[in-house]
Amino acid sequence: MTSAPKLDRLDFRILAQLQRNGRITNVDLADAVGLSPSPCLSRVKRLEKAGYITGYGAHVALAKLGETLTVFTEVTLKDHRTGDFSRFEQRARNVPEIVECHLVSGGYDYLIKFITRNVSQYQELIEIDPRQRFRDREIFQLHRAEIADREAVRPDRDPVRGSRLTP
Numbered sequence: 001m002t003s004a005p006k007l008d009r010l011d012f013r014i015l016a017q018l019q020r021n022g023r024i025t026n027v028d029l030a031d032a033v034g035l036s037p038s039p040c041l042s043r044v045k046r047l048e049k050a051g052y053i054t055g056y057g058a059h060v061a062l063a064k065l066g067e068t069l070t071v072f073t074e075v076t077l078k079d080h081r082t083g084d085f086s087r088f089e090q091r092a093r094n095v096p097e098i099v100e101c102h103l104v105s106g107g108y109d110y111l112i113k114f115i116t117r118n119v120s121q122y123q124e125l126i127e128i129d130p131r132q133r134f135r136d137r138e139i140f141q142l143h144r145a146e147i148a149d150r151e152a153v154r155p156d157r158d159p160v161r162g163s164r165l166t167p
Contacts, residue, residue, distance in 0.1 A: 004050045004051065004052070005046060005050055007052070010033055010034070010035065010043065011043060011047060011052075013032070013033040013034075014029065014033055014040070014043055014044060014047065015047065015052065015053070017029055017032050017033060018044070018053065018056075022056040022057065023056075026040060026041050026044070029044070062115065066117070067117065067118065068115050068116070068117065069114075069115070069116050069117065069118055069119060069121075069122060069147060070113065070114070070115050070147070070148040070151075071113075071114045071115075071116065071122050071145050071146065071147050071148070072111060072112070072113055072114075072145070072146045072148065073111075073112045073114060073126070073142060073143075073144070073145045073146075074107075074108040074110070074111060074112075074142070074143035074144045074145075075088075075108060075109060075110040075111075075112060075140050075141070075142055075143065076108045076109050076110075076140060076141055076143055077109050077110075077140050078140060078141060080109075085103070085109075088110070088140055089101070092110075092112065095125070097114045097115060097116050097121070097122075097125055098112055098113070098114055099113050099114070099115050100112065100113035101113075107143070108143045109140075119147075122145075126142065126145075
């Protein structure tokens, strides 16, 4: 098993630029980080191969697609065996309305972000899901659900550059 390469300042600059604009051309990226195009492309390929870059995507304006409802839900597992966590996470992966699911410490086990068309769809999913994709009262219980009024901080912020990860 090969170890991940150690990152330097140029690697962090490349990651920050790509996080801001995944469609940037290699020439523009090289210019932005102070490299010539060939070594810049080599670094990007190395970062991809090492798993630091896991993909490229688009930010979609959900509001343009129609009304949506964002719900944050706190969930607690009834038991805390490894198998229960695995089973819950597998179920959560299979629910397209779950866009984020975080294992947390504190008063509950998971914080889940759902995006649904409306309250009825959320309730059906949680309470009376006929396909049993997610609801399994044998392994978890809902603590609380909060409906988001609006997004206060954009998710497309630049955590690589904004954090203190850069050497």
